Amino acid sequence: xxxxxxxxxxxxxxxxxxxxxxxxxxxxxxxxxxxxxxxxxxxxxxxxxxxxxxxxxxxxxxxxxxxxxxxxxxxxxxxxxxxxxxxxxxxxxxxxxxxxxxxxxxxxxxxxxxxxxxxxxxxxxxxxxxxxxxxxxxxxxxxxxxxxxxxxxxxxxxxxxxxxxxxxxxxxxxxxxxx
Amino acid sequence: xxxxxxxxxxxxxxxxxxxxxxxxxxxxxxxxxxxxxxxxxxxxxxxxxxxxxxxxxxxxxxxxxxxxxxxxxxxxxxxxxxxxxxxxxxxxxxxxxxxxxxxxxxxxxxxxxxxxxxxxxxxxxxxxxxxxxxxxxxxxxxxxxxxxxxxxxxxxxxxxxxxxxxxxxxxxxxxxxxxxxxxxxxxxxxxxxxxxxxxxxxxxxxxxxxxxxxxxxxxxxxxxxxxxxxxxxxxxxxxxxxxxxxxxxxxxxxxxxxxxxxxxxxxxxxxxxxxxxxxxxxxxxxxxxxxxxxxxxxxxxxxxxxxxxxxxxxxxxxxxxxxxxxxxxxxxxxxxxxxxxxxxxxxxxxxxxxxxxxxxxxxxxxxxxxxxxxxxxxxxxxxxxxxxxxxxxxxxxxxxxxxxxxxxx
Numbered sequence: 001x002x003x004x005x006x007x008x009x010x011x012x013x014x015x016x017x018x019x020x021x022x023x024x025x026x027x028x029x030x031x032x033x034x035x036x037x038x039x040x041x042x043x044x045x046x047x048x049x050x051x052x053x054x055x056x057x058x059x060x061x062x063x064x065x066x067x068x069x070x071x072x073x074x075x076x077x078x079x080x081x082x083x084x085x086x087x088x089x090x091x092x093x094x095x096x097x098x099x100x101x102x103x104x105x106x107x108x109x110x111x112x113x114x115x116x117x118x119x120x121x122x123x124x125x126x127x128x129x130x131x132x133x134x135x136x137x138x139x140x141x142x143x144x145x146x147x148x149x150x151x152x153x154x155x156x157x158x159x160x161x162x163x164x165x166x167x168x169x170x171x172x173x174x175x176x177x178x179x
Numbered sequence: 180x181x182x183x184x185x186x187x188x189x190x191x192x193x194x195x196x197x198x199x200x201x202x203x204x205x206x207x208x209x210x211x212x213x214x215x216x217x218x219x220x221x222x223x224x225x226x227x228x229x230x231x232x233x234x235x236x237x238x239x240x241x242x243x244x245x246x247x248x249x250x251x252x253x254x255x256x257x258x259x260x261x262x263x264x265x266x267x268x269x270x271x272x273x274x275x276x277x278x279x280x281x282x283x284x285x286x287x288x289x290x291x292x293x294x295x296x297x298x299x300x301x302x303x304x305x306x307x308x309x310x311x312x313x314x315x316x317x318x319x320x321x322x323x324x325x326x327x328x329x330x331x332x333x334x335x336x337x338x339x340x341x342x343x344x345x346x347x348x349x350x351x352x353x354x355x356x357x358x359x360x361x362x363x364x365x366x367x368x369x370x371x372x373x374x375x376x377x378x379x380x381x382x383x384x385x386x387x388x389x390x391x392x393x394x395x396x397x398x399x400x401x402x403x404x405x406x407x408x409x410x411x412x413x414x415x416x417x418x419x420x421x422x423x424x425x426x427x428x429x430x431x432x433x434x435x436x437x438x439x440x441x442x443x444x445x446x447x448x449x450x451x452x453x454x455x456x457x458x459x460x461x462x463x464x465x466x467x468x469x470x471x472x473x474x475x476x477x478x479x480x481x482x483x484x485x486x487x488x489x490x491x492x493x494x495x496x497x498x499x500x501x502x503x504x505x506x507x508x509x510x511x512x513x514x515x516x517x518x519x520x521x522x523x524x525x526x527x528x529x530x531x532x533x534x535x536x537x538x539x540x541x542x543x544x545x546x547x548x549x550x551x552x553x554x555x556x557x558x559x560x561x562x563x564x565x566x567x568x569x570x571x572x573x574x575x576x577x578x579x580x581x582x583x584x585x586x587x588x
Binding site: 025027028031034050051053054055057058061062063066067069070073074133135136 | 268271318319320323324326327330331333334337338340341342349352353356357360363367379380381384
């Protein structure tokens with residue numbers, strides 16, 4: 001059963017990921033991304049990380065890709081792009097080199113740490129009838145007590161990004177007069 | 180085995196017996212049928228009530244009191260010509276109605292539809308020797324499932340508008356996505372207050388905590404989260420007064436202008452189904468779901484009916500109240516302007532729900548640490564008022580600056 005779920009979810013992730021890069025229509029590419037995100041959510045459920053699965057769907061599929069689509073529709077770039085014209089010269093060979101390089105690094109990392117792959121850590125608290133929130137409790141405890149500093153720093157980072165966007169998007173005085 | 184029934188074992192790792200699987204299948208079928216019938220009756224109910232409020236008769240030909248009107252409309256829509264616009268994106272155009280319909284059905288799965296929650300029984304009933312709950316699924320993420328589903332529902336509307344390949348549906352879709360994403364934040368934050376008070380995510384657990392009116396979350400969270408949730412839910416449903424998505428006077432019909440025949444019917448169905456589901460969710464979160472009305476130790480008991488079935492009756496009555504309120508909204512309230520909608524969402528509801536959440540959290544910390552509750556509340560309220568004052572001041576400064584730059588509003 002677990003193998004079956006893994007194969008289906010992995011197929012979803014891969015098909016979606018390929019769709020993102022191969023579809024020439026931006027909206028279709030965005031929908032492929034949604035498929036990928038759903039596949040990852042299924043994988044989270046398969047590993048008993050129910051909360052992460054829910055957050056994956058709420059945040060990524062429900063908010064971020066919707067925002068992508070929103071921008072695509074608002075800017076009217078929703079027609080198929082002509083892929084034969086290259087906006088940046090030489091980007092394809094460079095992208096190929098970087099892609100191969102990153103895959104090589106990931107494979108090398110897996111191969112070199114092969115011995116540790118079989119070992120399992122503490123693992124997640126499984127949900128039971130008696131304590132249906134065990135998983136979330138565990139996650140909350142880890143985030144808000146052991147790693148609270150990292151958590152707060154991350155939230156500050158996000159805030160900086162938001163404020164930066166507002167500052168950059170704000171029209172300067174000379175442009176703002178709109179004449 | 181028991182994990183199958185409670186959906187805490189989605190991978191079916193344990194031994195699976197036939198009876199639990201059958202119970203789950205029967206439940207799926209039941210929820211599907213109940214959802215469809217409830218939607219059908221809701222459409223009729225809305226038309227009839229709104230007709231009454233506008234001094235008309237409303238549907239009265241098909242069946243007694245016109246109760247079969249929706250069925251007749253459905254059959255009519257089935258036999259209409261199905262048009263696909265020339266400039267549409269065919270695949271997305273076909274996909275969109277299903278993306279709207281499926282989430283509407285899924286969200287219904289986590290609502291406790293009955294069961295006996297009295298005397299600490301936790302809503303468990305015994306069916307064929309198996310303990311189960313009268314709800315399709317009780318996933319570990321509980322109400323977050325509803326949030327996830329409602330965030331998916333926006334895709335159906337967006338893609339429908341975009342794939343139609345024409346202006347008005349696109350405008351409707353852009354409005355819809357902005358509105359739904361904006362109000363989801365307020366929805367989630369006011370839900371946070373309920374979760375904080377209940378201490379659990381599971382819908383059955385939330386219902387279980389609300390044994391008497393004093394424990395109902397509407398009282399326990401202090402009324403404000405309920406108001407915010409109700410407003411945000413109405414906006415999330417794109418129902419009046421927040422129906423800018425399909426403002427007939429401005430956008431012809433909004434995102435579904437180009438749809439006809441059964442595809443249009445699917446959108447229609449999804450919309451009303453969402454209304455029913457959202458009402459049931461409000462009842463579950465704030466009004467004790469299938470719990471009977473009880474004050475202190477006196478419980479309003481319906482005689483001669485087993486407690487488990489009585490839960491369903493109570494749920495039905497409570498949900499009916501909210502369905503009526505939604506129809507009432509539609510009949511009485513004028514539509515919001517777009518800037519008013521965004522102002523209400525971002526400047527009032529989101530800061531309001533966040534502030535109230537902080538207040539509840541502070542009270543909880545104070546209770547755990549043994550501080551004086553009144554002092555904690557006062558200090559938190561003071562901090563929140565100062566914070567809101569700063570927000571207002573910032574808005575004022577930004578408006579003055581923009582006016583100085585020559586922008587006019």
